[in-house]
Amino acid sequence: MTATPAAMDALRLKGDELADATVDALFAHGDVGRFNTLMRWFAKVGQPLPDDVPDEARDYLRATAAPPDWVDWDLMEKARLFFIDNNVHISTALSFASMPACYLVPHVARLLSATHSLDYPSRRMAETGQFTLYLMQPDAFEAGSRFLPAAQKVRLLHASIRHHLGREGRWDETALGVPICQEDMIGGQMMFSIQVLDALHRLGIRISNEGAEAYFYAWRVVGAMLGVDQAAAPADLDQARDFSDLYMARYMAPSAEGAALTRQLIDLYEQVVPGTLxxxxxxxxxxxxxxxxxxxxxxxxxSGWDTAVGFAPALLGVVERVHHSSPVGAWALERLGSLTTRLELSSLTRGRVMQYSIPEHLKGDYGLTSSKPHTDPWTPPPLSPRLPA
Known part of the structure; x- marks a missing residue:
């Protein structure tokens, strides 16, 4: 699909038909609590479904039990190796660029504010970090993996939020479209793919065209598994640039919710950083x-660090040269990166597995009160020529 305002307007009216029908049926039959209890024990690929899974949920889980049949597994392996090679940098980009980018879209910030747990503000980051780590494991799509069940549950979680906000009159669909609509799902996919690559570029991390394309492809697969309409989603990095630029140009604006979420994010990571200096x-x-x-x-x-942080690309460039020139240095940096990423995730998840359960009510739980040298370095696609100067 070519990214145009008219095409994107149409995407605002669409949710996820399969997941929405499943959630509606679960609520209609009073099965949500029983389903959530059973799903706590269904966490890995290969586990048999519990006998008491409601029929509508069983049909959904069977229909979504495998990745799309068009997946290129060689590309997925390249994406995994790209993640291993750049895990700390990718985590930095997700935390300090992608999440704030979400908050720059007022209606998304409003939705995230409405669905954040008040006593656990880091939940969104914890779920995102855990989900990404599951995706980039070598056995992500094999028996014993936690990724596929997590994707199935996230898709139902999104559908349940649409269910609550739409039926309880807490979302103006005429003005804002369907909650977590196709346009916003694709926009989120762009924030976690091409906007991460943009952030790596700004940090001075040299990545290859092959690596960038593989990383984007992995998130395209994820999007399909989360209910994104692939006929509407960008198929490559150039299309991703067009969609991302137009999406942000349509919606970027200040908002009280965006500022509050950003303050939460900054407070969270100041707690993760040792000491106060x-x-x-x-x-x-x-x-x-x-x-x-x-x-x-x-x-x-x-802060007084604003200028100093501008030297980050030069410092990271030295680290990258060590990484690419010394096998021992590369091994040490990759091990350090893996350890750092896992420690960060452990602090966000508080050492537990995020369950992605379907909320029976939004109030309470959801806070509503009513490696080798790169000879072909990747550079970001230019800004969309259709955008105003």
């Missing part, structure tokens, strides 16, 4: 990666 690095890195205008809209505080 380096706390100002967190907002400085967010500002560096998303730019001053967006940072000001999100009320990211300025």
């Amino acid at each position: 380096l706390d100002p690095v967190v907002p400085a890195l967010v500002r560096f990666l998303i730019g001053d205008t967006a940072a000001d809209w999100l009320q990211v505080p300025r």
Whole structure:
């Protein structure tokens, strides 16, 4: 699909037919609580479904039990190796660029505010980090993997939010479209794919065209598994640039919810950073990666580190040279990166597995009160020529 305002308007009216029908049936039959209890024990590929799974849920789980038949497994393996090679940098991009980018879209920020747990503000980051880590395991699609069941549950979670917000009159569908509509699902896919690659580029991380394309492809597969209409989704990085640019141009704006979520994110990562001396690095890195205008809209505080963080690409360039010139250095950095990513995720998840259950009510739980040298370095596709200067 060519990204145009008219085409994207049509996507605002569409949710996820299969998941929506499943959730509606579960609520109609009073089966949500029983399904959630059973799903706590269904967490890995290869486990037999419990006998008491409601029929509508069993049909959904069987229909979504495998990745799309068009998946190129060689490309998926290249994506996994790309992630291993750049795991800390990708985690940094997700945390300090992609998540703030979500908050720059006011209606998305409003939805995220409505569905954040008030006593667990890091839940969204914990779920995203765990999901990404599951995806990039070598056995992600094999028996014993946690990725496929997680994808099935996330898809139902999105459908349940549509169910609640739509039926309880807490979402203006005329003005905002369907909650978690196709346009926003594709927009989110862009934030976790091409916008991550953009952030790596700004950090000075040299990545190959092959690696960038493989990483984007992996998120395209994920999008399909989460209910994204592949006829509407970008098929390559150039189309992704067009869609991402137009999506952000349509919606980017300041909002109270976006600023509040950003403050939560900064507070969270200041807690993760040891001590207090380096706390100002967190907002400085967010500002560096998303730019001053967006940072000001999100009320990211300025600090004395704003200038110093600008030297990050030069420092990371030295690290990258060590990585690519020394096998021992590469091994050590990859091990350190893996350990750092897992420690960060452990702190976000509080050492537990995120369950992605279907909320029976939004109120309460959801806070509503009513490696080798690259000879072909990747550079981001240019801005869409259809955007105004």
